[in-house]
Structures are given as C-alpha cells and as structure tokens.
Amino acid sequence: MYTDLALFIDGKWLSGEGRTTEDVINPATGKALGTLPHASTADLQAALAAAEKGFAQWKATSAYDRSKIMRKAADLLRERFDHVSKVQTQEQGKVYAESRAEVLTSADIIDWYAEEGRRAYGRIVPGRQKGVRQLVTQEPVGVVAAFTPWNFPTLTPIRKIAGSLAAGCSIIVKASEETPGACVELVKCFADAGLPAGVLNLVFGVPANVSEYLLASPVVKKISFTGSIPVGKHLAGLAAKGMKRATMELGGHSPVVVFADADPEKAADTIAAFKYRNAGQVCISPTRFYVQEDSYSKFVARFTEYAKNIKLGDGMEKGTTMGPLANPRRLDAMESFVNDAKERGGKILTGGSRHGNQGFFFQPTVVTEVPDDCKIMTQEPFGPVAPIVPFKTFDEVVERANSLEFGLAAYAFTSSGATAAAIGDAIQSGMVGVNSVAISTPETPFGGVKESGYGSEGGIEGLQAYMNTKFISQA
Ligand code: NAD
Numbered sequence: 001m002y003t004d005l006a007l008f009i010d011g012k013w014l015s016g017e018g019r020t021t022e023d024v025i026n027p028a029t030g031k032a033l034g035t036l037p038h039a040s041t042a043d044l045q046a047a048l049a050a051a052e053k054g055f056a057q058w059k060a061t062s063a064y065d066r067s068k069i070m071r072k073a074a075d076l077l078r079e080r081f082d083h084v085s086k087v088q089t090q091e092q093g094k095v096y097a098e099s100r101a102e103v104l105t106s107a108d109i110i111d112w113y114a115e116e117g118r119r120a121y122g123r124i125v126p127g128r129q130k131g132v133r134q135l136v137t138q139e140p141v142g143v144v145a146a147f148t149p150w151n152f153p154t155l156t157p158i159r160k161i162a163g164s165l166a167a168g169c170s171i172i173v174k175a176s177e178e179t180p181g182a183c184v185e186l187v188k189c190f191a192d193a194g195l196p197a198g199v200l201n202l203v204f205g206v207p208a209n210v211s212e213y214l215l216a217s218p219v220v221k222k223i224s225f226t227g228s229i230p231v232g233k234h235l236a237g238l239a240a241k242g243m244k245r246a247t248m249e250l251g252g253h254s255p256v257v258v259f260a261d262a263d264p265e266k267a268a269d270t271i272a273a274f275k276y277r278n279a280g281q282v283c284i285s286p287t288r289f290y291v292q293e294d295s296y297s298k299f300v301a302r303f304t305e306y307a308k309n310i311k312l313g314d315g316m317e318k319g320t321t322m323g324p325l326a327n328p329r330r331l332d333a334m335e336s337f338v339n340d341a342k343e344r345g346g347k348i349l350t351g352g353s354r355h356g357n358q359g360f361f362f363q364p365t366v367v368t369e370v371p372d373d374c375k376i377m378t379q380e381p382f383g384p385v386a387p388i389v390p391f392k393t394f395d396e397v398v399e400r401a402n403s404l405e406f407g408l409a410a411y412a413f414t415s416s417g418a419t420a421a422a423i424g425d426a427i428q429s430g431m432v433g434v435n436s437v438a439i440s441t442p443e444t445p446f447g448g449v450k451e452s453g454y455g456s457e458g459g460i461e462g463l464q465a466y467m468n469t470k471f472i473s474q475a
Contacts, residue, residue, distance in 0.1 A: 003087050003181040005036045007043060007204065010050035011197025014043065020205075022177060027093040027324040028314040028359045036180050039203040044210065047172045047201040048219045051143040054170035054198025059140055061196075063118045063168070070114035070165055072193035077107040080185065086316065088153050088182040093323040093360070094278045095315040099154075105442070106158040106186070109458075112442035116463050117166030127473075135472040140168030141245055142221030144466065145214040147207065147235070148175050149227045150326050151281045151382075153182035156249075159446075159457040160224045161186070161200060167466035169222070172201045174210045178327055211235055220244060222466065226283070227251075229451050247455030247465050249283070249447060251380040252408025255401035256286040257391075257423060262413035262435070264295035268302035271411060272386075274437045276310055276322050276364050280384040281330065284409035284431065284439060287381050289388040290397050296390040300368060303388065304349045307364040312355055325360045325383060334362045334383045340375040341367045341387065351384070372400060380406070394419070398426045407450035409439055430456075 005024065006015040015037045023032040039047070058066065077084065085099035092099075122137040146160035157175050164171040175183035187202045203210060214220055215238040222245040225235050232250040239246040258267050275286050291299045315323035325331055331354060338352050351365030365385040370377055376387045391397040401410065410429040414420050420434045430448040431439040440446050445456035455465050 001086060002033045002090055003184055005034050005180055005184060007037055007039055008184075008187050008191070008200070008202040009043060009047045010053075010201070011191065019043075024091055024178065024180060025327075026090050026359075027326050028090075028316070030359050033090055034181065036177055036204055038205040039210065041213065043203060044205075044213050047203055048143070048214070048217050050198035050201055051170040051172050052219050054196060054200075055140075055143050057196050058165070058170055058199045059168045061168070063120065066165060066168065067114040067118050069190075069193050069195055070110050070117075070162065073189040073195070074107040074110035074114065076189040076192055077103065077110065077186065080189065081107070084154065084182060084185040087185055088179070089315040089323070091179045091181050092150060092153055093315055093326050095320050095323050098278060099315070102152060102155050103182075106154045109155070109158050109442045110162045113162035113166035113463065116460065117168075120167065120463060120467060129475075131475065133474040135474065137470045137472060138467040139470055141466050141468050142169060143219050144169050144171040144222045144224060145211070145220045146171055146173045146224045147211055147227065148173065148183070150176035150178040151278060151283070153179035154186055156226045157183045157186060159462065161190070163224075163457065163462050163466050165195075165199065167463055169466050170199045170201075172203060172214060172220075174203050174205070174207065174214075177204050177207070180204055212238065215239060215242065215244065218242065222246070224455075224457075224465070225249070232453060245465075247447075247457065248453035249455070249457060250408070250451065250453040251382070251406065252283050252448060252452050253288060253378070253380045253404055253406040254284060254286050254409040254411065254429075255427070256289045256410075257397050257401060257412040258289070258291040258295060258299055259412070259414040259416070259419055260292040260294040261415045261419070262295070263415075264291070264299040265302045267413040268299050269306065270437060271413075272303045272306035275386050276307065276384055279322050279325055279362070281326055281382050285382075286411055287386070288377055288401075289386060290391045290400060291388060292397075293390050293392060300349070300366070300388050303386065304366045307366050307386070308350050310364045312361055312363065314359075322364060322384065325362055328360055330383050331360050331362055334365070334381075334385055337376045337379075337381055337383070337385050338365065338367070341370050344371055344374040346370040346374065346376075346387070372403070378404060394422065398423070402426075402428045405451040406448070408448035408452035409433070411437060
C-alpha cells in the first residue's frame with residue numbers, strides 16, 4: 001500500500017548500493033512504513049551534473065512542448081490520486097479526504113503553470129532614437145534547488161516543480177525525509193509523462209548537508225525553501241554567498257479578527273474547521289483569535305463545541321476528522337504551549353493533552369484568558385491549539401495583530417464593507433482573508449512579509465520567481 005522509496009537522478013531510480021538509509025514512520029501507529037535511501041556526495045554531484053544538462057535541453061524546448069508534458073503529468077496524477085493520497089496519509093497523518101484534496105489541487109497547479117508558462121511575455125519599450133528597438137525578455141533562471149517540508153508532502157514540492165518547469169528551469173528537489181513517498185509518486189508522474197532525464201531530480205539526506213552541498217555549487221542559480229524561519233534565515237545566508245535568487249516561504253502566526261458586527265457562530269464554524277485542518281500543522285493556519293467583546297462568549301462557545309466534536313484517529317479510517325501530529329517533536333511542542341498557557345493563567349476549555357498510547361495524537365485544544373506575551377500567542381503553534389482572547393477597538397486589535405515579527409496570513413470577519421476594506425489594508429501580512437479562508441489557489445500569489453519570508457508561489461508572481469529579466473537594446 002505504501003511506495004518503493006528511491007532517489008531520482010538523471011532519469012534513473014536509485015536505492016540500495018550501500019547508501020545510508022532511514023526509516024519512514026507512520027505517525028498514526030509509530031511503526032515503520034519503508035526505508036529511505038540518502039544521497040551520497042557522488043549522488044549529489046550526479047544530480048548537479050544531470051540538472052545542468054537537463055537545463056540546457058529544457059530551456060531549448062518550446063513553451064508549447066513543455067506545457068504538453070506538464071499537462072500529461074497532471075493527468076497521470078489525477079488518474080493515480082487514490083494511491084498517492086493513501087501514501088501521503090500513511091506517512092503524514094492527515095485524513096484521507098484532506099490528502100485527496102491536496103493531490104487534486106496539485107494536479108490543478110501543474111495545469112495552471114503549464115498554461116502560464118506559455119504566457120511568459122516580454123515587452124517592447126519605445127527607443128529614444130529612430131531605428132532603436134528596446135526589448136525586455138524573460139529567461140529561465142537556471143538550475144533550481146528546492147527544499148520542502150513534511151506538512152504538505154505533495155503541494156509544496158509541486159509548487160516549486162511546476163513553477164520551475166513552466167519557466168524552463170531544471171530542478172533538484174530535496175523533499176522531507178519524514179514524508180518522502182508522495183513526492184516519489186509525484187516525480188513518477190513527470191517521468192511517465194516523458195520529461196527528459198535530468199530536468200527533475202529528487203534527493204534525500206541529512207537536510208543541512210544536502211542544502212550546504214547544493215547551495216555551494218555555482219550550478220545552482222536559485223533556491224526555493226518552505227519551512228521554519230530559523231532554517232530559512234540560514235539558507236538565505238547560504239544563497240547570499242553565491243548571490244543566488246531565493247524564495248522563502250516561512251512560518252506564520254496568523255491573527256483572526258472577529259468584529260462584533262459579524263455573525264460569531266458562522267465565523268466560528270468557518271474558522272474552526274480551517275484551524276484543525278491537518279491538525280493545525282499549516283503555515284497559514286489561524287493561530288491567534290481576537291474576538292470583539294460583545295461576540296466573545298458566543299464565538300468561544302461555538303468554537304469549543306466544534307473542537308469537542310472532532311473525531312481523532314488514523315487518517316485512513318472512515319469517520320476520522322483529525323489525524324495525528326506528523327512527528328513526536330510536535331507533541332512535545334504542544335505540551336510546552338499548553339503548560340506555559342496554564343502557568344500564565346490560561347483556562348483550557350477542551351483538550352490540552354496527548355491522546356491514546358500509540359502514534360502522535362494530541363487533542364484539539366481551546367485555551368482562553370491568556371496574556372498576549374505568553375508562548376502560544378507569540379510563537380508559531382503548528383498544532384491543534386487555539387488561543388481565543390477578547391478585544392475592544394479596531395485600532396487596539398490592529399496593533400496587537402501586527403505586534404509580532406510574522407506576516408504570512410491573517411483573517412477577519414465583519415459585515416461592514418468599510419471595516420472589511422480597513423482591516424484588509426491595516427494588517428501587515430502577505431495574505432488576508434476577509435470573510436473568507438480561500439487564500440491559497442493556483443492562480444493567486446502565496447507568500448509572506450516580515451520574517452515570514454519573501455517571494456510568492458502561485459499566480460503570475462510564482463512564474464516570475466523562476467525567470468530573469470533581460471533587456472536588449474538593438475540599434
Ligand atoms: P525544522 O526547522 O528543523 O525543519 C523545518 C523543515 O526544514 C523540515 O522540512 C526540514 O527537513 C527542513 N530543514 C531543516 N534544516 C534544513 C537545512 N539546513 N537545509 C534544508 N532544509 C532543512 O523543524 P521541524 O521540527 O521539522 O518543524 C518545526 C517548525 O517548522 C514548525 O514549528 C513550523 O514553524 C516550521 N514549518 C513550517 C512549514 C511551512 O509550511 N512554512 C512547514 C513545516 C515546518
């Protein structure tokens with residue numbers, strides 16, 4: 001039911017042959033699912049050489065032909081969605097329905113980039129003298145190195161793979177060693193669709209060693225990373241040494257502002273469902289809830305009721321609405337958030353502890369009466385703990401929402417058009433959902449500001465991220 005894990009370099013699947021390995025664990029059971037090979041230094045060298053060769057060939061392929069191969073890969077992913085979703089749920093923990101939605105969205109992302117790559121237009125700027133033609137053109141950046149995390153094993157790699165391929169770049173992906181199977185399946189779709197050898201390469205290893213090796217190479221011209229802020233800063237430093245382009249999609253701590261003129265119960269239903277998606281292990285997960293005083297008790301009651309009704313279990317089982325956390329590090333982190341909240345006077349309305357005696361389950365948790373400077377209100381939770389606090393005025397809540405170094409996503413609920421416009425403008429965030437949580441689609445830019453990173457994935461900006469602008473003056 002799982003998949004054969006292997007590296008993919010220069011069009012060949014590689015495993016065994018004395019390579020170091022590590023076990024991949026099912027977070028619902030704590031048991032091993034498979035054995036993952038690590039790339040040796042020779043493998044990384046081979047991946048760089050393959051990507052350099054692949055880039056020359058792919059860049060010379062027309063956008064029209066690139067698009068045909070990409071669309072075929074998308075169709076294969078759709079055909080195989082059930083298997084890929086099951087592989088992902090087993091290794092990551094999220095419920096099957098969420099995996100299925102992620103895999104099908106990933107196919108849509110490939111299609112969207114395949115089309116957008118055909119529209120990478122340039123422009124002609126009028127010259128100052130007669131007969132001078134000034135052309136602005138777009139060229140693929142070159143070989144891309146991408147590093148992706150364990151919370152969206154299909155979606156994060158596909159954003160980077162599809163963006164690179166649509167622009168005409170080749171790519172080396174180091175997907176998460178904790179959730180490698182979904183990316184192996186994804187790469188198979190491209191290989192089976194006829195992508196030339198070397199254009200897409202997949203490696204695994206000790207993350208710090210792989211990134212240091214790849215980023216030290218002059219072959220790599222761009223890095224795209226999704227993960228934590230400390231690792232993002234480290235990798236941005238390595239990229240700067242070689243003056244390499246970088247896209248950094250890092251952590252967040254998304255404020256939710258519920259104004260008293262919004263329906264508090266409707267807002268609670270919408271945002272609670274979004275909060276506990278993937279057990280809260282989502283970079284745009286709503287994580288700090290500010291509710292205007294008049295609506296506070298109604299919102300808290302409805303939100304807590306939602307949390308209490310969540311059915312915790314193995315994501316492969318029918319009826320489960322929240323799976324385990326992806327790894328034991330998150331369990332320790334949740335306990336530390338809850339203990340700190342309790343010590344600071346917080347009240348646990350539901351949840352607050354681990355669940356069961358196998359796997360990495362933590363109860364959906366709601367906490368109130370916490371001060372703004374406690375751990376859960378200031379550090380990214382990345383788990384199923386929701387702190388809810390009251391506020392009085394617009395200016396006060398904007399100041400509190402903007403007080404952290406994060407700036408990835410934010411949400412607000414109001415029935416006033418004026419307040420909707422004002423809050424959308426006032427929040428320091430890369431994405432703002434007003435009466436909506438639909439802030440991540442293939443067609444729209446996804447990315448943060450402040451310490452949440454820079455650059456966008458998705459939208460026309462997502463393609464631009466893999467292209468250099470060139471100016472040609474022709475007399
Ligand atoms: P971590 O900071 O060690 O790792 C985060 C990710 O970066 C992992 O996928 C890891 O394999 C990778 N990584 C770590 N060091 C690396 C390096 N030197 N070079 C290349 N890749 C490297 O922590 P973690 O325990 O895996 O996750 C904890 C925190 O990471 C979470 O609290 C959350 O803030 C953040 N995170 C964010 C996202 C996101 O979507 N932005 C995804 C996963 C984790």
